[in-house]
Amino acid sequence: MTIAIEQPELGIEVPTNKNITHDPNELELEEGFKVPEANTFGQTFRDYNAHSERKESVEQFYRLQHINQNYDFVKKMHEQYGKLNRVEMSIWECCELLNEFVDESDPDLDEPQIEHLLQTAEAIRKDHPDEDWLHLVGLIHDLGKVLLHHKFGALPQWAVVGDTFPVGCAFDESCVHYKYFKENPDYNNPKYNTKNGIYTEGCGLNNVMMSFGHDDYMYHVAKENKTTLPSAGLFIIRYHSFYPLHRSGAYTHLMNEEDVENLKWLQVFNKYDLYSKSKVRIDVEKVKPYYLSLIEKYFPAKLKW
Numbered sequence: 001m002t003i004a005i006e007q008p009e010l011g012i013e014v015p016t017n018k019n020i021t022h023d024p025n026e027l028e029l030e031e032g033f034k035v036p037e038a039n040t041f042g043q044t045f046r047d048y049n050a051h052s053e054r055k056e057s058v059e060q061f062y063r064l065q066h067i068n069q070n071y072d073f074v075k076k077m078h079e080q081y082g083k084l085n086r087v088e089m090s091i092w093e094c095c096e097l098l099n100e101f102v103d104e105s106d107p108d109l110d111e112p113q114i115e116h117l118l119q120t121a122e123a124i125r126k127d128h129p130d131e132d133w134l135h136l137v138g139l140i141h142d143l144g145k146v147l148l149h150h151k152f153g154a155l156p157q158w159a160v161v162g163d164t165f166p167v168g169c170a171f172d173e174s175c176v177h178y179k180y181f182k183e184n185p186d187y188n189n190p191k192y193n194t195k196n197g198i199y200t201e202g203c204g205l206n207n208v209m210m211s212f213g214h215d216d217y218m219y220h221v222a223k224e225n226k227t228t229l230p231s232a233g234l235f236i237i238r239y240h241s242f243y244p245l246h247r248s249g250a251y252t253h254l255m256n257e258e259d260v261e262n263l264k265w266l267q268v269f270n271k272y273d274l275y276s277k278s279k280v281r282i283d284v285e286k287v288k289p290y291y292l293s294l295i296e297k298y299f300p301a302k303l304k305w
């Protein structure tokens with residue numbers, strides 16, 4: 001059974017001066033979550049053109065992602081990874097497997113993924129203490145990155161992380177490092193390179209095939225293992241990397257009414273996913289009992305992955 005939740009009142013929450021803390025390494029959780037002015041490298045968040053030690057490697061990541069993620073590739077990956085016949089494990093075991101990975105697409109973070117999961121979840125918990133389902137979504141939203149692990153065939157980073165976008169219709173110019181799509185075989189394919197491509201206006205995101213990666217995979221894992229998370233929670237997991245939509249407002253012509261409602265929660269979530277990235281460590285052992293209780297509430301003890 002899926003648990004019903006109320007809609008949030010606000011859409012996007014932009015950083016305001018009132019909430020800014022001046023030390024980027026300080027994750028201030030005392031009086032609500034404060035949006036930092038800069039990331040750990042002293043740059044604005046998600047500035048893909050800023051000169052930083054990660055700029056070149058992040059750009060090379062997007063080059064490969066944009067060349068390789070086409071309609072046929074995504075279809076093939078759904079067939080291979082949709083079966084969930086690789087591993088049986090609990091949600092917490094998966095969190096621990098992520099310990100060794102650093103996301104090569106991320107200009108704002110070079111910490112192991114488990115830190116990011118807890119930082120996101122704890123920041124949400126501070127501001128929305130009663131939405132326990134949203135705390136859990138914070139903890140699990142990036143678990144699909146386990147596809148990088150050798151137990152899952154050690155997929156290349158371009159098949160797992162980075163922003164996502166629909167395949168089967170034209171790539172939108174708001175995508176990060178858009179220029180590299182010109183080398184994608186779908187770019188010149190008339191079947192796939194018009195505004196709607198193979199889709200129809202208002203068809204609903206559920207009918208749109210997204211580039212393959214950790215979002216869609218984790219959505220599938222949660223759904224097939226019969227989570228009781230509300231539909232907004234599943235929507236957040238599935239589309240949290242779809243920045244062209246939730247940040248730039250592209251592809252809205254493909255949404256239906258349900259998507260419009262769910263998008264409000266995704267925009268609440270995004271603030272914590274993005275701006276909680278920092279060098280401040282969370283004491284895992286201290287918060288673990290709380291998260292284990294949430295996992296027990298919303299998931300079976302073992303899941304098929």
Ligand SMILES: O[C@H]1[C@H](O)[C@@H](O)[C@H](O)[C@@H](O)[C@H]1O
Pocket residue numbers: 103105106107142161162163164240241242243
């Ligand atoms: O680099 C990041 C990272 O891979 C995140 O997990 C993803 O959700 C973002 O969209 C992406 O920009």
Ligand SMILES: [Fe+2]
Pocket residue numbers: 141142214240241
């Ligand atoms: Fe993510």
Ligand SMILES: [Fe+2]
Pocket residue numbers: 116120141142273
């Ligand atoms: Fe994340």
